[in-house]
Amino acid sequence: MRLNHKVALITGVGSGIGRESALLFAREGAQIVGVDLNPETGEKTRQDIVQAGGQAIFIQADVSRHSDAMRMVEAAEESFGRLDILFNNAGISHAQDDDAIHTPEEVWDLTFQVNVKGVFLGCKYGIPALRRAGGGSVINTASFVALLGAATPQLAYTASKGAVLAMSRELAVIHAREGIRVNALCPGPLETELLMKYLDTPQKRQRRLVHIPMGRFGQAKEIARAALYLASDESSFVTGSTFLVDGGITAAYVTPE
């Protein structure tokens, strides 16, 4: 029970990392405030937690809207009395995101609305709640692409994750003496809906796998376990980190055959 008596707000709980983290955090004793744009998948995660004996509420919200961000934090404090863990995880990767020449301006703006402004608004309303609880842990999902360039471009997505990484670092410094830790979780390429909808042929998958020393995509469960460490008091001296969980991709020059 590594999160006993803690209240965790997790965005993007309908799928992938957010769903696996919500299920895992609940098994570890946390009360879950699950947030997603999609009411069906978000509610399904809530039901699965409750069926397994955990405690959870689901809030349908768009993290890029300030009124929704405010409402999700209020719901945490109203339902469970406090907020200890803020996991700003929801993010999008748009099908038309490309290089500078071909990325439509609307796609750039939408990507920044969700991936950057969404994290900002989560912190804007969530950090005061963590303060009221006497401290806490903020985890913002960035990506390995905040550190590596790819010749298979998604320029808006990459730039947005660079912004999440820089924002998290600065927030960590600002709030370090208030008992609020802020870390940027940087997953490598994962076998989730977000990536696999593009990698729909063996050739496209192999184009990426050749760069991953471990020779496979990560699983959302493996990222959830890293998030659990950052959420728990076991990481009490970890703040401002670029927390890579990437199968070695950022360490590699030549990978094994």
Ligand code: NAD
């Ligand atoms: P996913 O697509 O499986 O899940 C994302 C969830 O976020 C979905 O349930 C979706 O409905 C929700 N969501 C989208 N926009 C929202 C909004 N405006 N408000 C509220 N909820 C919203 O994705 P995932 O792979 O689990 O990705 C989670 C995070 O991890 C994202 O920030 C993503 O950029 C990041 N990431 C993913 C990978 C990867 O390879 N999958 C790698 C690095 C980082």
